[in-house]
Amino acid sequence: MRRLTKTPDDGNAVEQVAGNGLLHRRALLGTAALGVVGAGIGINATGAAAEPLIEPPWGLQIGDNAPPYQTPSKFAKNVVRTLTNPDFQPRSSIARTPHHLLEGTTTPNGLHFTIVHTGVPDIDPRAHKLLIHGLVKRPLVFTFDALLRYPMTSRPAFVECGGNSAPLFSPKPIQADLQALHGLASCAEWTGVKLSALLDECGIDPGAKWFIAEGADAPHLMRSVPLSKGLDDAMIALYQNGEPLMPGNGFPMRLLLPGWEGNLNIKYLRRIKLVAEPAMSFWESQVYTEPMPLQSEARGKAYQFTFLNEVKSFITHPSPGHELKQPGVYEISGIAYSGRGKITKVMVSADGGRSWAEAALQGPVMSKAFTRFRLPWRWNGGPAILQSRAWDDQGHSQPTRAAFIAERGQLDAMPSVLAFKNHHINTITSWAVDPHGTVKHVYA
Amino acid sequence: MRRLTKTPDDGNAVEQVAGNGLLHRRALLGTAALGVVGAGIGINATGAAAEPLIEPPWGLQIGDNAPPYQTPSKFAKNVVRTLTNPDFQPRSSIARTPHHLLEGTTTPNGLHFTIVHTGVPDIDPRAHKLLIHGLVKRPLVFTFDALLRYPMTSRPAFVECGGNSAPLFSPKPIQADLQALHGLASCAEWTGVKLSALLDECGIDPGAKWFIAEGADAPHLMRSVPLSKGLDDAMIALYQNGEPLMPGNGFPMRLLLPGWEGNLNIKYLRRIKLVAEPAMSFWESQVYTEPMPLQSEARGKAYQFTFLNEVKSFITHPSPGHELKQPGVYEISGIAYSGRGKITKVMVSADGGRSWAEAALQGPVMSKAFTRFRLPWRWNGGPAILQSRAWDDQGHSQPTRAAFIAERGQLDAMPSVLAFKNHHINTITSWAVDPHGTVKHVYA
Numbered sequence: 027m028r029r030l031t032k033t034p035d036d037g038n039a040v041e042q043v044a045g046n047g048l049l050h051r052r053a054l055l056g057t058a059a060l061g062v063v064g065a066g067i068g069i070n071a072t073g074a075a076a077e078p079l080i081e082p083p084w085g086l087q088i089g090d091n092a093p094p095y096q097t098p099s100k101f102a103k104n105v106v107r108t109l110t111n112p113d114f115q116p117r118s119s120i121a122r123t124p125h126h127l128l129e130g131t132t133t134p135n136g137l138h139f140t141i142v143h144t145g146v147p148d149i150d151p152r153a154h155k156l157l158i159h160g161l162v163k164r165p166l167v168f169t170f171d172a173l174l175r176y177p178m179t180s181r182p183a184f185v186e187c188g189g190n191s192a193p194l195f196s197p198k199p200i201q202a203d204l205q206a207l208h209g210l211a212s213c214a215e216w217t218g219v220k221l222s223a224l225l226d227e228c229g230i231d232p233g234a235k236w237f238i239a240e241g242a243d244a245p246h247l248m249r250s251v252p253l254s255k256g257l258d259d260a261m262i263a264l265y266q267n268g269e270p271l272m273p274g275n276g277f278p279m280r281l282l283l284p285g286w287e288g289n290l291n292i293k294y295l296r297r298i299k300l301v302a303e304p305a306m307s308f309w310e311s312q313v314y315t316e317p318m319p320l321q322s323e324a325r326g327k328a329y330q331f332t333f334l335n336e337v338k339s340f341i342t343h344p345s346p347g348h349e350l351k352q353p354g355v356y357e358i359s360g361i362a363y364s365g366r367g368k369i370t371k372v373m374v375s376a377d378g379g380r381s382w383a384e385a386a387l388q389g390p391v392m393s394k395a396f397t398r399f400r401l402p403w404r405w406n407g408g409p410a411i412l413q414s415r416a417w418d419d420q421g422h423s424q425p426t427r428a429a430f431i432a433e434r435g436q437l438d439a440m441p442s443v444l445a446f447k448n449h450h451i452n453t454i455t456s457w458a459v460d461p462h463g464t465v466k467h468v469y470a
Numbered sequence: 471m472r473r474l475t476k477t478p479d480d481g482n483a484v485e486q487v488a489g490n491g492l493l494h495r496r497a498l499l500g501t502a503a504l505g506v507v508g509a510g511i512g513i514n515a516t517g518a519a520a521e522p523l524i525e526p527p528w529g530l531q532i533g534d535n536a537p538p539y540q541t542p543s544k545f546a547k548n549v550v551r552t553l554t555n556p557d558f559q560p561r562s563s564i565a566r567t568p569h570h571l572l573e574g575t576t577t578p579n580g581l582h583f584t585i586v587h588t589g590v591p592d593i594d595p596r597a598h599k600l601l602i603h604g605l606v607k608r609p610l611v612f613t614f615d616a617l618l619r620y621p622m623t624s625r626p627a628f629v630e631c632g633g634n635s636a637p638l639f640s641p642k643p644i645q646a647d648l649q650a651l652h653g654l655a656s657c658a659e660w661t662g663v664k665l666s667a668l669l670d671e672c673g674i675d676p677g678a679k680w681f682i683a684e685g686a687d688a689p690h691l692m693r694s695v696p697l698s699k700g701l702d703d704a705m706i707a708l709y710q711n712g713e714p715l716m717p718g719n720g721f722p723m724r725l726l727l728p729g730w731e732g733n734l735n736i737k738y739l740r741r742i743k744l745v746a747e748p749a750m751s752f753w754e755s756q757v758y759t760e761p762m763p764l765q766s767e768a769r770g771k772a773y774q775f776t777f778l779n780e781v782k783s784f785i786t787h788p789s790p791g792h793e794l795k796q797p798g799v800y801e802i803s804g805i806a807y808s809g810r811g812k813i814t815k816v817m818v819s820a821d822g823g824r825s826w827a828e829a830a831l832q833g834p835v836m837s838k839a840f841t842r843f844r845l846p847w848r849w850n851g852g853p854a855i856l857q858s859r860a861w862d863d864q865g866h867s868q869p870t871r872a873a874f875i876a877e878r879g880q881l882d883a884m885p886s887v888l889a890f891k892n893h894h895i896n897t898i899t900s901w902a903v904d905p906h907g908t909v910k911h912v913y914a
Contacts, residue, residue, distance in 0.1 A: 054621040079611070082597055084738075085686055089589030091558040092565040092718050094550035095541065095580040099721045101594055102714040106538035114535040121536040129661040129709040130624040135578050136539040137713060145533030150545055153526055167523070177498040177801050180574040180832050180842055217573040242529055265573040267711060269581060270546040274536050277543045294528075357621050388624050390834050398624055 040402070044383035046376035047404040049355070051386040054400060097136070107137055108205055118143045121274065122209025125361065126345045131182070131388065131396040133212035135267050140274030141187060141210070147243040147294055151270075151278035154242065156262070160299035163229030170278050173262060176219040181261075182395035184363045185275075186211035186335045187288040188314050188449035194427075195437045195448050199456075199467045203346040207455070207467065211338075211363070213396035214275075216282050217265035221298075222257045234300035238307075239281050242296035249290045250304030251283065255333070259284050259394075262295065285365025285394035286333045287450075289314050304331070316449050319435025329450075337364035337424055338452040339372055339399070339416035350463030353407035358385070361396045364418035368392065371417040372399040378411035378456065378470040379426070385414070393419075410459040411470045427453045427469055484846070488827035490820035491848035493799070495830040498844060541580070551581055552649055562587045565718065566653025569805065570789045575626070575832065575840040577656035579711050584718030585631060585654070591687040591738055595714075595722035598686065600706070604743035607673030614722050617706060620663040625705075626839035628807045629719075630655035630779045631732040632758050632893035638871075639881045639892050643900075643911045647790040651899070651911065655782075655807070657840035658719075660726050661709035665742075666701045678744035682751075683725050686740035693734045694748030695727065699777070703728050703838075706739065729809030729838035730777045731894075733758050748775070760893050763879025773894075781808035781868055782896040783816055783843070783860035794907030797851035802829070805840045808862035812836065815861040816843040822855035822900065822914040823870070829858070837863075854903040855914045871897045871913055 040053040098105060105128070107121035121140040123133055133139075140146070151170040159165035190210035193200040200207065230253075237256050240248040251260075263271065263282040271277040276293035283290050289309055304310065316332055318324035339362035344350060358376075362369045368391050373382040385399035399414065417423040425433075430453045437447055456470040484497040542549060549572070551565035565584040567577055577583075584590070595614040603609035634654035637644040644651065674697075681700050684692040695704075707715065707726040715721040720737035727734050733753055748754065760776060762768035783806035788794060802820075806813045812835050817826040829843035843858065861867040869877075874897045881891055900914040 079599065079601060082594075082686070084591040084593050085688055085690065087588075087591075087688060088560070089586065089591040089687060090717075091555065092551070092553060092563045092584045092586060092590055094553060094565070096551075096582065096584070096716045096718050097539065097541065097580070098714065099592070099717045101592075101596075102721070105713055107536070107540075109536060109538060111535065116532070119536045121538070128712045129622060130659045130712045132576065132659045132711045134711045134713045135580070136541065138540065140536045140540070142533065142536060144531075146536055147528040147531075147533040148543070148545075149528050150526075152545075155523060157523060175798070175800060177846065178573060178803065178844065215574045215576045242526070243533060244529055244531060246529065267576040267578045268572045268574045269549055269578045270542065272540045273534075273543045274540050277546070296529075354619075356619060359622065390836075392834075400622065402621065 042404070044375065045381035046410050047406055048374060048376050048383040049402040049404060051384065051401050053402045054357070054386050105137070107139065108209065114145065119145065120210070122205050123212045124205045125208060125340070125342045126204040126347055128342065129359065129398070131213060131361070131398050132267065133214055135214070135269065135272050138212040138214060138266070138272060138275050139187070139210050141288070142243070142274065143247070144244040146273045148273070149242060149278055149294060154278055154296070156279065156295060157297045158224055158228050160237070160301050161231035161234035162225070162300050163231065166228050168224065173219050173264060173279070176223050178217050179220055179261060180215055180217040181284070182213060182215050182392050183282060183284040184211055184213040184394065184396055185282070185288050185291055188332065188335070191338070191451045192448060194451045194453055194455070197436050197438065199469045201467060204340060204342060208340050210288070213363070214267045216261060216263040218261045218263035218279070218282065221260040221262055221281070224262065225256060230300065233302050236301050236304050238299045238301055238305045239290070239292040239295060240297040241292045242294040247292060247309060248305060248307040249292060249309055250307065251290055253300065255283055255286065285335060287314060287335060290333065314449060316434065322435065332450050335365035336450065336452045337366065337369070337416050337418040337422050338362070339414045339424065340455045341412055341414050341457060344412065344459065344465045345457055346465050346467055348465050350405060350459060350465070352463070353405050355402055355404050358401045358403050358412060360399055360414050362399055362414070362416035363394070363396050364416070364422065365394060366418045366420040366422060367394065368419045369397040369416055370419050373415045374401045375413040376403055376410045379413055379454070382415070405459065407461055409461060411468065412457045412459065413454050413470065415454050424452050424454050486848070488819065489825035490854050491850055492818060492820050492827040493846040493848060495828065495845050497846045498801070498830050549581070551583065552653070558589065563589060564654070566649050567656045568649045569653060569784070569786045570648040570791055572786065573803065573842070575657060575805070575842050576711065577658055579658070579713065579716050582656040582658060582710070582716060582719050583631070583654050585732070586687070586718065587691070588688040590717045592717070593686060593722055593738060598722055598740070600723065600739060601741045602668055602672050604681070604745050605675035605678035606669070606744050607675065610672050612668065617663050617708060617723070620667050622661050623664055623705065624659055624661040625728070626657060626659050626836050627726060627728040628655055628657040628838065628840055629732050629735055632776065632779070635782070635895050636892060638895045638897055638899070641880050641882065643913045645911060648784060648786060652784050654732070657807070658711045660705060660707040662705045662707035662723070662726065665704040665706055665725070668706065669700060674744065677746050680745050680748050682743045682745055682749045683734070683736040683739060684741040685736045686738040691736060691753060692749060692751040693736060693753055694751065695734055697744065699727055699730065729779060731758060731779060734777065758893060760878065765879065776894050779809035780894065780896045781810065781813070781860050781862040781866050782806070783858045783868065784899045785856055785858050785901060788856065788903065788909045789901055790909050790911055792909050794849060794903060794909070796907070797849050799846055799848050802845045802847050802856060804843050804858050806843055806858070806860035807838070807840050808860070808866065809838060810862045810864040810866060811838065812863045813841040813860055814863050817859045818845045819857040820847055820854045823857055823898070826859070849903065851905055853905060855912065856901045856903065857898050857914065859898050868896050868898050
């Protein structure tokens with residue numbers, strides 16, 4: 027098998043723009059310049075393949091019928107969510123998105139992450155109702171069909187659990203893959219009714235400053251949200267990537283608060299109550315708080331109402347679990363997002379942060395949604411530490427680990443990769459590549 | 471049950487902009503002006519609901535576990551593809567997208583339309599190969615893993631069968647729903663390798679003007695494509711809405727030719743051969759040709775190589791199968807798309823084309839992808855004929871039925887809604903609403 031490769035001595039036209047092999051992103055525009063991929067296997071001049079091209083079975087047989095609802099090939103059976111509670115014990119169930127096996131910016135509905143506390147409820151939309159009451163002029167009850175009468179809006183948005191990336195609080199880098207570390211963020215095109223339209227219908231009492239949102243499943247999870255967000259881009263979402271919501275993502279309706287902590291985006295929404303003060307529910311007083319480090323002056327205190335999911339990015343490929351089989355040119359690919367708005371820039375390093383190059387962003391860049399970034403990299407077969415760092419349109423960027431830990435602290439120990447003992451960590455993530463091409467999670 | 475409604479006498483601030491109740495699209499920006507939806511059910515002053523709000527079973531029970539790959543709620547079991555060959559007889563199988571039940575611009579992977587001729591093949595990506603040969607300098611064979619080494623691009627694109635909308639050739643309006651009439655178009659975010667990158671790798675012989683693309687499933691469906699399209703936006707697609715392709719949409723790889731006739735977008739792509747002239751395969755010489763009307767001077771001849779899917783639109787709601795329960799304000803919603811580029815304008819009529827109003831387009835408007843349009847409409851309970859007409863950024867718009875039939879003819883009879891005896895019809899589609907609120911397909 028003759029493999030076509032070109033060495034860097036070819037006078038390759040693409041310049042290296044940062045240490046350890048990062049190439050200029052314009053090389054992505056056409057591989058005439060990139061040229062060194064050479065991943066095709068050459069066949070000899072007579073046209074006979076080095077290995078004969080034989081007719082495989084599927085070229086000689088009838089296949090299966092097209093079903094009413096498609097599901098993936100059995101050969102893609104690894105492209106699934108991992109489950110924290112596969113035997114359905116009486117505790118929360120968490121299902122994570124396999125980002126290391128996906129591309130683009132959309133998370134397909136089958137793979138959107140799910141967190142439920144008493145399982146996924148089976149809700150009949152013909153019986154489900156949404157009550158809006160409290161400090162309103164006219165309390166109203168909406169059936170699902172009633173909501174379909176209101177103007178709809180469609181927009182992409184990520185949803186991220188406040189506890190996503192919590193393994194990064196560990197004092198030692200957890201040896202797990204991207205799915206385990208950052209799998210509690212997903213992105214879809216949501217369609218639904220602006221909450222502001224429904225609040226208009228009810229009429230808002232001037233004393234209202236917050237609203238309480240509550241779910242219909244057994245935990246009746248409740249969170250308090252500033253009314254200003256409700257009047258901004260809050261949505262009662264009814265469709266996910268075009269079809270009705272997945273059961274694990276809120277069917278038949280959920281609250282969508284673009285860019286805000288996942289727990290606030292109440293699934294199976296049944297009630298919104300306008301109030302003067304927050305409810306101080308279990309979830310916002312006991313769970314989604316961020317304790318200050320013991321060594322700080324603020325020890326014993328905790329952040330509360332950390333609404334925003336701050337800017338974050340991570341490299342999806344190469345990442346732990348992938349193996350680079352040989353030196354050569356690879357495309358570093360990843361996703362970036364910010365609850366504040368659009369991503370403006372993603373920088374990538376191949377030398378653990380000593381030098382950086384700007385990645386190409388897949389347009390159009392959308393506010394509070396996943397942005398795909400890419401950069402070509404020539405791996406010379408030596409050790410490398412890959413990092414990405416994103417900036418958003420409010421000027422915020424991801425902190426280094428050192429800066430973050432100084433301000434927020436870290437755990438003394440990490441009992442398991444699943445422990446959520448703190449939230450809202452968005453430090454730079456580092457992947458080390460060794461000379462065997464193995465990729466693992468490190469701190470750098 | 472006291473229902474809050476507002477009559478048009480309220481001094482409603484939204485002006486009617488076209489006949490039979492079409493309202494200005496700016497009403498969609500905030501319902502304070504729209505105000506008349508009033509679809510909520512009032513509750514009395516004590517806060518007690520007119521109907522008691524009882525705790526349904528799902529609020530009192532444990533649900534189901536989150537699965538590795540989510541599928542829809544059983545209560546959404548009508549949101550599926552219809553099958554032309556449910557018993558899998560030895561003939562083609564066609565599965566149509568239920569546009570009348572969807573929203574937004576993305577078609578979820580479970581519901582993307584599929585046409586296969588010997589069933590859906592079960593292809594092992596580890597064994598599948600893509601050969602590029604013919605008038606090239608270096609013929610190459612690419613494994614799936616080899617393709618992953620190339621720069622990726624992501625973009626939304628619709629795929630539409632050339633025979634979509636063929637029922638509109640019937641001399642009488644076929645009494646069927648949107649899924650039956652226009653269900654062979656879908657839209658996804660595709661990620662893959664630009665074909666131009668692979669052709670760069672192979673080196674193109676100056677004599678090459680076309681390429682033949684061939685599939686790996688038993689029919690080995692083959693089409694000829696001008697090389698210029700291959701060097702433009704043609705893609706070897708590997709991901710559909712972020713995950714590997716669905717089996718019915720080409721797993722593990724397909725050719726994507728944005729905006730071009732579906733049949734050309736070869737699924738299960740196994741071979742590309744650069745050639746000087748088209749192959750004149752069965753599919754392009756026998757099937758995807760458009761015979762001229764018998765009454766025209768060109769009778770006996772046929773269009774061939776009708777590559778482009780021209781601009782098209784249709785109203786998804788209200789549409790046949792939906793019932794408007796009472797007079798009032800509704801949102802007319804639909805999708806528009808063009809193989810030439812972006813949609814620039816969609817006009818909507820409620821009086822069978824006598825008057826028109828401009829619909830709001832959901833941004834960002836993307837080239838060769840679905841665009842969602844919406845317009846508020848006050849239905850007074852009388853008869854109405856709803857239509858949409860789209861324009862693209864090359865200045866093309868949908869023809870009236872009369873103009874189209876004059877040029878392309880119509881069938882003498884339509885043996886069934888499924889007969890593809892002609893292709894590439896993009897006339898304005900009309901839905902009649904009767905005073906009972908029933909919607910049906912008409913010609914107007």
